[in-house]
Amino acid sequence: MFEALKPQPADKILALMQAYREDPRDTKVDLGVGVYKDASGHTPIMRAVKAAEKQLWEVETTKSYTGLAGDPGYADVMIDLILGDAVPRSTVAAAATPGGTGACRQGFDLIKMANPKARVFVSNPTWPNHLSILKHMNMEMVPYRYFDDETRGVDCDGMMADLANVQAGDVVLLHGCCHNPTGANLNLSEWKLVVEHLNKTGAVPMIDIAYQGFGDGLEEDAQGVRLVAGNCPEVLIAASCSKNFGIYRERAGLLMAVCSDPDRGALNQQTLNFLNRQNYSFPPDHGARLVTMVLNDPALRADWATELEEVRLSMLGLREQLASELQRLSGSDRFGFIAQHRGMFSRLGASPDQVEAMRRDSAIYMVGDSRLNIAGLNASTVPILAEAIIKAGV
Template sequence: MFANLPLPQPDEIVPLMIQASEDHRAEKVDLTVGVYRDDSGHTPIMRAVREAEKYLAVNRTTKSYVGPLGDPIFVGLIQEFAFQKKIKSKFIRGIQTPGGSSALSLILNLIKKAQPHMTIWVSDPTYANHGPTIKSIGLKLKEYPFLNRETNKLKTDSLMSALDSLGPKDAVLLHGSCHNPTGLSLYEADWRKIADIAQKRGFFPIIDTAYQGLGSGIKEDAKGLIIMAEKVNHLAVSFSCSKNFGLYNDRVGCAFLMGTNEQEINIAQTQLAALARPCHWVAPQNGSEIVRHIMLTPQLKIMWLEELSAMKKRIAGLRQKLALVLQNETQTKKYDFIAKNSGLFSILPGTPRQMEILRKDYAVYGLDDGRINIAGLSKNKISYLAKSIATVI
């Protein structure tokens, strides 16, 4: 039956996760998978989530299916959160999905159905799952310039020039905030330029929002999306609750479509639900019920916002400390970009061979392209990590 199947392209992260878990050296620093960890190396359940789970365990009355669009109250709450209630003049419709990856996959499948010859443009580099998802759906994939690997800064001019060459047969995938894997941020002026170009050239923006609240703040991290939504006539958003609610394995997300024609967007929303049917039919509800209860319970919402803010500040503090220790270790400002980046990730200027040496000889686990998860770092490992990086890279 399956004898002629070739092996799929290997996923780099999963084997490294396994390799790191089997490495019992005391000095080990595992910065592979993109999850938030506390100083003990544990990925905690947020306090507000724990309280919501306790409430739902007693008061939940059913485990029945929801409709194909998901829980409309949950979807509405996430829409308000993602767009910060700012977009009033256009029509926005969404459906609940099993995580942000599923949201993006459904959006891309909808594009394939509506515009099968469209090209999807992603940043160089981008999140490891973007390319395989686009290719599996059968859409053309191209890259636009983003990271200058020599300076670890944004290739602003090249980026804008590339986007200015696109048109209505192109879709551009942008990271809403906390770019994965670089940690680079688009400034408000950058977003305004991109929005102007999108309006002029007519390409279709897709905003992948996976880290809202963990960069500069909830409102600040939404600015790019809001600027785009106010300027262009159409866009799509994939939204994940994995990081900012810590609901990684509950798979909680939404896919949103925005347009100026209500009938068109209503049909597109129904098509999204139809595309979901042969895959997962209806989205799982446990995680969305937790989010909904937190958002609708004032004391839990305050608790969640305080914890989210503390997580954001801790990540920023780790960045500042690591950059400072690296400055002392190398007697250069080569790594100051780490403090300027935001969100979970940064890319070290190391070769695949150097990253392999870090893993083999120093028990420091990052990806071959240099990506490390700052949010997985413990304070007591910063000095050792800095010495290892300075020695090898």
């Protein structure tokens, strides 16, 4: 049987992590995988998460199974964090998943169950895992224009023109905030256009939100998803706690199905439970429990929000430093978009050869599509990157 297996393409981002580790140069700069790093290059455990973990060790009395959808208290705090009061709690079915990736996978599975013919419209570009999971599941994907290579902002006209092709029963996959890999995001009026169009056509939005709090703030980053949830009859939301709680390896995510028809809610919940059972029975609990404890304890929550804000502001500071260094070196404003982008990533717009030259000549590791992780920089590596960008002729 095993002889039938074929080599699968490697994940380019994870392969880059490996190449970086193997590079002996001590001046090397890792701008690859989307993991937050502080100025010393360390990915810290957030203070509130560590405190919750200590408490949990004291108070946890059992490791018996949770429910199929995970702990309902986790769903409650996450729904509140993401959706605020955009919709009544009773309209949201939710299940804990292993990370945001698990939430995406379960969401796609639900779409396939509900409409095997659904086409999933994906931004061009999008997170490569969206594409590989959809491909693996034999689901049809249709790219829509998203990034304007000239302005390095959102190509809203192109996006709306491509979304004119959606039909009822299709799904439009959107990034809630901090678009990966470009860093270019919809503003609220653009979100409104999308909502109007979805409601006109009967296509269903699925929102992947993996960076709430990394862009403009916890509330600001949820505006798009709240607008969609409050105004579309059916919405899927795949959320991740990996980044904003810094609990990557704990695998905490949540899939939500929001439905304005109150009669559908119970069946949606049952379907989410069923899908968890088919794929792994019970979702991981440890990370989800830490998130629940942090969000339910006012002091821990306040400390978490403060630390998250420090993280967000440090990335914004690096963006501004890089944009102004590039302005100085190039004598032009053409890199101003770096300060406009939000989240961990910016797509620089460099060619694969230029990306390769920066790696070869300056030991700078960014993804081949010229996505760079802003958090991989610090005040002293920004000028090194800026020089390398100019030297490569970007």
